[in-house]
Every structure is written in structure tokens, then in C-alpha cells.
Amino acid sequence: MRRNIWIDTDPGIDDAIAIAAAFASTDRLKICGISTVAGNQTIDIVTDNALWLTELLGGKEVSVVRGAEHPLIRRPHPVGRVHGEHGLGYVIPDKPARTLTSAQGAAFLYQAIRDLPGEEKMTLVPIGPLTNIALLLGTYPKIRQKIDQIVLMGGSAREGNITATAEYNIWADPEAAEMVFQSGVPIVMCGLDVTMKCLLTMEEILKLKKAGPIQQQFARMLEFYFDSTAYRGKGSVAMHDSVPFLYLLQEEKFSGEHHVMHVSCTEDSCRGMTCVCDGAYTYSQTEKPQNVYVLKDVDAAWFTQELMERLMRY
Ligand code: RIB
Numbered sequence: 001m002r003r004n005i006w007i008d009t010d011p012g013i014d015d016a017i018a019i020a021a022a023f024a025s026t027d028r029l030k031i032c033g034i035s036t037v038a039g040n041q042t043i044d045i046v047t048d049n050a051l052w053l054t055e056l057l058g059g060k061e062v063s064v065v066r067g068a069e070h071p072l073i074r075r076p077h078p079v080g081r082v083h084g085e086h087g088l089g090y091v092i093p094d095k096p097a098r099t100l101t102s103a104q105g106a107a108f109l110y111q112a113i114r115d116l117p118g119e120e121k122m123t124l125v126p127i128g129p130l131t132n133i134a135l136l137l138g139t140y141p142k143i144r145q146k147i148d149q150i151v152l153m154g155g156s157a158r159e160g161n162i163t164a165t166a167e168y169n170i171w172a173d174p175e176a177a178e179m180v181f182q183s184g185v186p187i188v189m190c191g192l193d194v195t196m197k198c199l200l201t202m203e204e205i206l207k208l209k210k211a212g213p214i215q216q217q218f219a220r221m222l223e224f225y226f227d228s229t230a231y232r233g234k235g236s237v238a239m240h241d242s243v244p245f246l247y248l249l250q251e252e253k254f255s256g257e258h259h260v261m262h263v264s265c266t267e268d269s270c271r272g273m274t275c276v277c278d279g280a281y282t283y284s285q286t287e288k289p290q291n292v293y294v295l296k297d298v299d300a301a302w303f304t305q306e307l308m309e310r311l312m313r314y
């Protein structure tokens with residue numbers, strides 16, 4: 001049976017590639033809907049991008065709902081230097097022809113999960129800041145019974161990327177992340193420890209460029225990513241947001257550890273840190289439930305091959 005998934009996203013270049021991988025995997029993944037969240041770009045931009053992506057990828061019947069305009073407490077922190085002023089690198093998307101399904105993101109997501117038939121459950125796949133997921137779980141706590149797990153891109157057991165200590169999605173809304181990590185819902189954390197091993201090189205991008213018109217759009221996004229301050233001169237780019245989807249397709253290609261997980265919600269250089277809270281991360285001395293399965297390793301060659309295989313299906 002196909003797995004029900006809900007994508008929460010801030011497209012965003014790597015979000016776009018991940019959504020393309022998901023739409024190329026509907027034989028295994030039933031995409032119940034997409035909610036947008038302010039992150040890589042403003043809520044207006046990421047929402048238009050999500051609508052445009054569903055048209056580009058042949059999924060315009062999939063619900064797209066507009067989510068949180070800003071984090072629970074912090075200020076939005078778009079990263080145009082990495083994703084471009086329109087959020088999709090060198091691709092300037094047309095105004096989407098289709099319209100939003102709803103502008104009430106968390107409420108719509110609650111109804112979508114509540115209304116799943118019988119014993120069916122939802123797998124939540126957040127690949128941006130966790131604001132919407134925190135609002136969902138905080139506003140409708142009983143909905144946890146219909147969520148089988150949250151497979152999220154975020155966090156790090158070691159160094160960060162937006163700061164020396166924190167990964168962007170967690171750093172952008174640390175209070176939301178702490179609420180989600182403490183919700184009691186089983187969590188798989190696809191953090192930088194594993195996502196920085198999940199790479200595409202210029203070789204793959206040139207292959208995309210020679211393929212069809214849709215792959216050429218992916219290539220134009222990725223070329224910007226390559227040129228960005230995050231990856232300039234590094235020879236490869238991390239496909240962070242594709243990791244949760246490929247994990248759901250073949251989890252045996254990944255390995256990890258169960259840990260107690262808290263998020264640092266300070267204002268200092270530890271903001272968004274997920275590695276040393278509640279005692280030393282790896283040597284936690286507490287009796288708290290190990291609520292998070294932290295991915296640490298992957299068959300990196302398989303990841304690149306599998307992601308490309310799906311991107312080439314269009
Ligand atoms: O740290 C990587 C994450 O931050 C990804 O989700 C990327 O899209 C950015 O949002």
C-alpha cells in the first residue's frame with residue numbers, strides 16, 4: 001500500500017528537487033498535500049513556487065495550502081544569497097495559473113490528517129522551518145494519533161550551516177523545533193550529518209541539462225546553488241531536502257542512532273543547536289525517552305544514482 005505523505009516546504013532550490021523526486025515516486029508515496037512555510041524566501045514567494053512546481057511536475061491536482069508567514073517568535077530570515085531572490089535560483093517562475101487550496105495551512109493539514117479513512121495514518125515530511133508542524137501539534141494535540149512519524153530535514157549532531165552550531169531549518173524557528181521534538185511523535189531527523197553526504201556534482205547537472213525541458217529547469221536551479229556562497233568552489237551541492245523522501249523509499253540504505261533531543265532556544269551563538277542540549281548529545285545521561293532517530297550515514301553512491309533516476313523520469 002502506498003504511504004500517505006504530507007510535504008511542508010519553503011521552496012527553495014533543494015526543496016524543488018526533493019518535491020520533483022517525490023512526484024516521481026507516486027508509485028510508492030501518496031502525496032496528500034503540500035503546505036508552505038516562510039523560510040528560504042518569503043511566504044508569498046515560496047507559496048507561488050509550490051503552486052508553480054505542482055504545475056511543472058504534473059501534479060496540479062495536489063492541494064497546496066499557505067502556511068505560517070513567520071516563525072513562532074523569531075523574525076523571518078530568507079536566504080536569497082543561496083536560493084535566489086525568487087527562491088528557485090536562475091529560474092524565474094511564471095505566475096502560477098492554479099490557485100491555492102487554502103490559506104489556513106495548519107487547520108487544513110489537521111483536517112487532511114483527521115479525514116484519512118479508517119486506520120490510515122499520515123507521514124509528515126517537513127523540509128523547512130517547523131513552524132506549521134508546531135502549530136498543528138500545539139493546536140490539535142490529539143491529531144498525533146493519526147501521524148505515524150515525522151521524517152524531517154533539519155538539525156545536526158555536529159557543526160551547523162547557518163551558524164557554526166546550528167542548521168538553518170532548526171535555527172530559523174527553534175521554539176517550533178523544540179515543540180516538535182518534544183511532541184512524542186516518532187521522529188527521523190535527516191540532519192547535516194547525513195545530508196552533507198547526499199551530493200550532486202556538475203556531472204549530474206550537465207546530464208540534466210542534456211535531458212528534457214523539465215530537467216533543464218532543475219539544472220538552472222542547481223547552477224545557481226553551485227555559484228552561491230554556500231557551495232562556491234566546492235564541486236558538489238548537498239541535496240538536503242531529498243533525503244527524507246529517499247529514506248522513505250529505501251531506509252535500509254541509511255543508518256542512525258536513537259537519541260534524546262532538545263533544541264537550544266537561546267539568543268546567543270547556541271541558537272538552534274541540536275547537539276549538546278540535555279547533557280552531552282552522544283553520551284546523554286538522562287532517562288528521558290530517546291525521541292529522535294538521528295540519521296548518521298548513507299550509501300552516498302546509491303543516493304546520487306537514485307535521485308538522478310527519479311529526476312530523469314520526467
Ligand atoms: O539546512 C538546509 C535546509 O535549509 C534545507 O531545507 C534548505 O532548503 C534550507 O531551507
Ligand code: CA
Pocket residue numbers: 009010011012014015039040127128241
Ligand atoms: Ca527547505
